[in-house]
Amino acid sequence: MVTFLDVVERALTGKPCSEREYDLKIFSTKLMEKVKEYDIRYDPQNLVPSDNSLADDVFKAALDFYCEVGTYCKDTERIIKFDENEARERLKTAPSKLTFGEGTDAGTLVPRKPEDKTLPWCFCGAGGVAVSSEQIFSKLVESYARIPIANSITTPALTRINGIRIRPESPLEILGAIRTVVLGREALRRAGRPGLPIMNAISTADSAIALIAGLHPEFGLRPTDSYMIATLAEMKTNFDLLNRACTLLSLALPIAALYGPIYGGYCGGPEGTAVATVAYHFMGALVYQAGWHLAFPIHVKYIASSIPELLWVASVYAQAISRNTHLLALYYNYTSAGPCTEMCLHEIAAQYTSAITSGVSMETGGIAGGKREDYLTPVEPKFTAEVAHAVAGLKREDANELVRKIVPTYVDKIANPPLGMKHQECCDFDTGKPSQKCWDVYSKVKKELTDLGLEFK
C-alpha cells in the first residue's frame, strides 16, 4: 500500500528532471505514444460513443501512461512514480462511497455506470468563481441551497476583504478563507438547510496556510464537508499542494482532487486529453489519496469545455473511469457564454448530457469561462442539476443524438459568446432572486429540450 509518506519520499528521491523535459519529452511524447499504441480516435459523429472497448482502451492507455510518466514535483524537480500494482491496488482500496452533510441534509455519493438510472450527485453552486462582495456571496449561497435537488454546495471565492483586493499567501487571503467559511455556513442556515455539505471548502484559500487557517473548528467547517486540492497542468504538484493533502489526511478529512487537462496544450488533441483526464484520476488517488475526483478538461484558448471535441472527452473519460473503477468521479464544465443567455444553457445541456450518461456525477461549473467576477446567478446551477437528473438513465446512443442536436445552436458562437449579465444586473439586491428575464430564458431552453425529447423530472 502506498502511504502519503511514500509519496513525499518519492518526491525527494524520484528521478531528477527539468520541468521542460518533463513537459515535452516525457508527458507529451509518452501521451502521443499511448494514443497511437491503443489506436484511440476521436469521432465527431459519436460525441457520446456507445463503444465500450473505446472506453476500456482509454483506461488501459491511461494506466500505462501514468505508470510511465508519474507526477512531476515542481519543488524538488523530480518525478514521483508508481508501478502498476500500486496503482491497481489503490484503485481497489479507494472509497466506493462517501457520506457528506448532516441530519436531513446528509447524503451519500456513490459511483455510477454509463446509462445508469442512479441519479447523479448534484454539487451545485459557483464552482469557485469569484464574487466582489460578501453580500453577493451570501445571497448566492443561500440561493444555491434553495435548489431542491442540490446535494451539496460549492461556494464562490471572495476577491476582496472590506474592499481590499486579496493577495495570495497574505493575511488578506487568510481572512478571506475564514470569511468564506463563516458566511457560507450562515447562508445555508438562512436557507433552512444547515446540514448541507460545502464540498469545495475553502474556495478563497489558494494556499496551504489559508486552508489550514480556515479549518479551525471555530469557523464552522465539519468533517462531513469536503476539501479540494488542485493538480497543476500537466500532471504536476508542489509542496504547497502536498502540504494541504498532508493536513487534510492527518485530520481524516475527505479530499477531492481537481484535474484540468488542457485541450490544445501538452495533452494535444481530444484523444490525448481523454487519456490524460483518466490518468489524472490515478494521480489524485495515489498522490493526494483523494476520496473523490473532479475533472474539467478545458480548451487552451476559449476557457470553455463545450466544443464538440471536449464533449467527446467528457464522455470518454467518464466511461473509462466508471466502467473500470468504483472511483467517485464528478465532471465540471466551463461555458463560453455568460449568465442569463440561451447559449450558456445550451452549452450546459450538451456538456452534462455527455458526462452524466457516461457514468459520472456533477459539479455545476464555471459560467462565462469562470473568469468574470460576479457573473453568477442561481439559475444556471439549477438548470444544470435538472438536466443531470433528466438525462440519468438515457442510452448513450440517444444521448449522442440529443447532444448532436444541441451543439449546432451554439458552436459557431464559442469564440465570441454573449457575456450575459452580472449578478447585480439580473438578481434582486436584497433577496438575491433572479429577474423574470432569467427565468424566461430558462423556461425557453427547457421547452426546447423537452421538444427534443428530454423528459425533465
Added chain:
Amino acid sequence: MSKEELFKKLSDAVVACDSQAVVEAAKQVIEKRIDAVEAIEKGLSKGAMIVGEKFDKLEVFLTGLMMAADAMKAGMDVLLPAISKEKVVKKGTVVSGTVRGDIHDIGKNILVALLRANGFDVYDLGTDVPTSKFIEEAEKVKADVITLSALMSSTIGGQKDVIDYLRETGKREKFIVMVGGGPTTREWFEEIGADGWAETATEAVKIASELIKKKK
C-alpha cells in the same frame, strides 16, 4: 542549393520542429555568405509565423509550438553571431513572468514562445515572480515591454502591484505594461492602468508590436 531553397529549408525545418535540420541549414547560410538577416526573416521567422498561425487554429498543439520555438532559437544561435550589431533588427525586448503568488505557467509559456517566434527578444522570469524583480530585470535588459500573467482571481492583484510600484517609483513611463491570463478582462486592465491586455497570446503579440511602434 539556391538562396530561396535554403530559406525554404529553414522555414520547413522550423515547422517540422527539427532543430538539427535548422542548424544544418543555418550553417549553410553562413558558409555560402548569404545575408543572415534575410535568412532569419525569410526562413526562420517565416517558419515560426506558420507554426504560430497553425497553433491559433489548433492545427498544431502547444508541444509543437514550444519545439518549433526551440528549433528557431537553435537557428538564431548560428545566424546571430554573423550579423553586425547595427543590423540586428529586433521587434522589441520583453520581460515576461507570472506574478507573485501564482505558479501557473502554461499561458505565459505560450506567450513567450509566440513572442520569440515573432522576433521579440524575451526574458522569461518564470512563475511566482516578486514585484520588484520584473522592474529590476526590465531595467537591466532595457525592456520595451513587461508582460504580467496571472491565472487566478486571487493573484491578479499582483498585476496591479507591479503597475503601482512602477508609478510610485517614477518608472511607469519607461515601460509598456501588458496584462493577461484567465481571470483578466478589459475592465480589469483599464482599472489598473495597464497599457495593453489580450485574451489570447496571439492577440498579445499583435498588441505588443502595435504598442512598441506607437511608443517609438
